[in-house]
Amino acid sequence: MGERMRPEVVVLLGGRIRAVRRERGLSVVGLAGLSGVSRRMLTQIELGQANPSVATVDRIAAALGTTFPALAGVLGEGPPDGVEVWSAPNGSWARLLQAVETGEVFVEMWKWHLVAGDRYRASPIGGAPASMAHVLRGRLRVRTGEGERYVGAGGSARIESTADHTFEAGSDAADFLWVVTMPRTTA
Structure with a gap:
């Protein structure tokens, strides 16, 4: 994917x-x-x-x-269920739930549902601090250039945002929250 x-x-x-x-x-x-x-x-x-x-x-x-997030309409009083930004034919999806902006950074909160065996590759975010994923249900495999790790329901993982990383569901669906802090850039 x-x-x-x-x-x-x-x-x-x-x-x-x-x-x-x-x-x-x-x-x-x-x-x-x-x-x-x-x-x-x-x-x-x-x-x-x-x-x-x-x-x-x-x-x-x-x-x-x-x-x-501003272009997607999720800042301030955005849609209560967020905006479904990504989906796959077999039922996986990602919603941008909300975002908060400050002077230097903005924080995005995403909710993900990956069906068994599905994956999503995230590109590096230059200058961004690590992101965090918290698994709500199932088991999530997180692959980075440094290796891979599995996170079960109730567990969390810190993910370096400056390198490619891939989220994968195991043999069952995985639901997780992903919190990303983005540097505020100016043109």
Whole structure:
């Protein structure tokens, strides 16, 4: 499984990126220069025709002076169940429940459900401190460049955010919360 988003979230984010870009008086070329995302990719994202990674949307959001959670609509009084950002055909999903911004960082809380044998690979987050996963049900396998470990229900794991890491469900489904602290970047 890759780290691709649900189609309806892609359309939502594309529309919000376009609106914020226009509000800031930026052209697509200008935003491409600030974000490091190609003009072609930005156009496809704005039209809901490309399915970018969360890391790509984070770069675009930073260039616009905002954040992924703000674009997704989960800051402040967001939807009570969050926004289902990712899902897989066999029933796995991830919801961004809430986010809190401070001057230097913002904190995202995600709820995950991975079905047996399913996995999700997360990209590194430059400059981010470690994240935390807390298993609510089942058994979660966390693989990093340093190795792997298993976390059972009621257990928690600290995960370095500056390297690739993969979450995998074991022989049963795994439900877990993932708390990520992101550095506040400016374009």
